[in-house]
Amino acid sequence: MSNLYEVLxxxxxxxxxxxxVTIRVNGESLSAVVEPRLLLAHLLRxxxxxxGTHTGCDTSNCGACTVLLDGQPVKSCTMFAVQADGHDVMxxxxxxxxxxxxxxxxxxxxxxxLQCGFCTPGMMxxxxxxxxxxxxxxxxxxxxxxxxNLCRCTGxxxxxxxxxxxxxxxxxx
Amino acid sequence: MIxxxxxxxxxxxxxxxxxxxxxxxxxxxxMLHIGALCRHGALERSSLLATHQPTMASAAPLVAxxxxxxxGTLVGSLCHADPQGDWASVMASLDGSVVAQGPNGRRTVxxxxxxxxxxxxxxxxxxxxxEAVVPAPQGQAAGGYLKLERRVGDFATAGVAVSIDRTxxxxxxxxxxxxxxxxxxxxxxxxxxxxxGQPLGAEVIGEAAxxxxxxxxxxxxxRGSESFxxxxxxxxxxxxxxxxxGSEEEAA
Numbered sequence: 001m002s003n004l005y006e007v008l009x010x011x012x013x014x015x016x017x018x019x020x021v022t023i024r025v026n027g028e029s030l031s032a033v034v035e036p037r038l039l040l041a042h043l044l045r046x047x048x049x050x051x052g053t054h055t056g057c058d059t060s061n062c063g064a065c066t067v068l069l070d071g072q073p074v075k076s077c078t079m080f081a082v083q084a085d086g087h088d089v090m091x092x093x094x095x096x097x098x099x100x101x102x103x104x105x106x107x108x109x110x111x112x113x114l115q116c117g118f119c120t121p122g123m124m125x126x127x128x129x130x131x132x133x134x135x136x137x138x139x140x141x142x143x144x145x146x147x148x149n150l151c152r153c154t155g156x157x158x159x160x161x162x163x164x165x166x167x168x169x170x171x172x173x
Numbered sequence: 174m175i176x177x178x179x180x181x182x183x184x185x186x187x188x189x190x191x192x193x194x195x196x197x198x199x200x201x202x203x204m205l206h207i208g209a210l211c212r213h214g215a216l217e218r219s220s221l222l223a224t225h226q227p228t229m230a231s232a233a234p235l236v237a238x239x240x241x242x243x244x245g246t247l248v249g250s251l252c253h254a255d256p257q258g259d260w261a262s263v264m265a266s267l268d269g270s271v272v273a274q275g276p277n278g279r280r281t282v283x284x285x286x287x288x289x290x291x292x293x294x295x296x297x298x299x300x301x302x303x304e305a306v307v308p309a310p311q312g313q314a315a316g317g318y319l320k321l322e323r324r325v326g327d328f329a330t331a332g333v334a335v336s337i338d339r340t341x342x343x344x345x346x347x348x349x350x351x352x353x354x355x356x357x358x359x360x361x362x363x364x365x366x367x368x369x370g371q372p373l374g375a376e377v378i379g380e381a382a383x384x385x386x387x388x389x390x391x392x393x394x395x396r397g398s399e400s401f402x403x404x405x406x407x408x409x410x411x412x413x414x415x416x417x418x419g420s421e422e423e424a425a
Contacts, residue, residue, distance in 0.1 A: 075244075147325040147326070148326055
């Protein structure tokens with residue numbers, strides 16, 4: 001179990017309120033003792049060492065921290081870790097095993113859907129939820145679904161192509 | 174609010190796991206009830222709204238962005254009382270209310286009277302809002318919501334909510350409210366009142382749009398000048414009403 005809270009110098013360790021959370025992360029039940037104020041993104045990154053989830057803006061704008069909560073994309077920088085207690089969370093690490101690529105990861109590679117890569121985990125998680133719900137989306141539907149994920153490099157063209165590539169591949173399987 | 178250091182609560186109570194609050198329901202008489210945990214995304218996908226409540230149906234896809242819409246709620250947005258909030262304008266234009274519950278029971282407060290200023294409401298510290306309600310339309314409900322934003326998820330440069338009820342082609346009730354052009358949501362009551370008691374027409378639409386623009390109290394900032402924002406209000410009011418005029422002619 002991770003013990004994840006920093007103790008500020010002015011308070012004794014006993015004064016810091018903590019909660020135990022148990023979250024099913026990428027299919028595995030993980031527990032941690034956290035301060036109630038800890039954000040889900042920080043628990044994932046610092047507590048569970050799943051650093052694929054990025055924190056970009058920290059204000060719900062950019063979507064780099066997007067993970068799936070019970071299958072739905074959410075911005076993990078705007079949720080407390082304790083709110084995920086008892087729920088299912090999927091991060092970019094859960095898309096495929098260590099020696100394989102998910103169709104989305106393959107699509108982003110084939111269509112050059114990234115440049116710096118910072119937004120990519122969020123792009124892929126939002127796209128995963130889209131394809132789960134709508135396996136054959138139009139370009140407009142992809143752009144609409146990804147409108148809460150910002151990319152400052154690509155101009156989005158190749159990201160959209162990558163998602164279409166993945167949709168085709170998943171349908172052919 | 175906490176991240177921006179606007180609020181430093183000693184304790185937060187998460188209501189997300191409370192059962193039975195995620196409903197969207199329509200009574201037989203046409204009144205709508207939106208539970209405190211009904212997400213923006215559920216409203217966006219609702220066939221009930223698409224059929225019966227056009228102002229809400231057109232606003233739902235414009236709230237924040239698709240990911241935020243999975244978590245955010247209409248009631249939460251009303252309680253947040255951000256002058257840039259879309260739902261406060263929509264609900265004000267519909268003469269909607271919130272139902273607050275506290276130790277002494279429930280009370281119903283009109284949205285127009287609920288919001289007191291930026292991030293301020295009349296809610297007492299020991300009350301929570303359990304649902305929002307929209308009264309049954311007086312005739313056929315029509316309306317729309319338009320918002321100008323620099324990109325998806327940005328605060329509104331300006332937004333306009335219009336709701337009218339019609340019997341035949343005569344307007345029986347009207348509401349117009351403005352987003353992001355003042356210190357709180359603005360009800361353009363003079364503009365709305367002008368529409369009541371007659372059919373829509375080009376002349377009355379132009380006058381109502383002018384009154385709505387006069388009701389706006391925008392500030393010049395990086396999203397645009399005061400006069401630009403007023404012009405956006407004028408154009409949006411006119412555009413929504415003109416579409417309703419068009420739909421009326423198509424139906425006839």
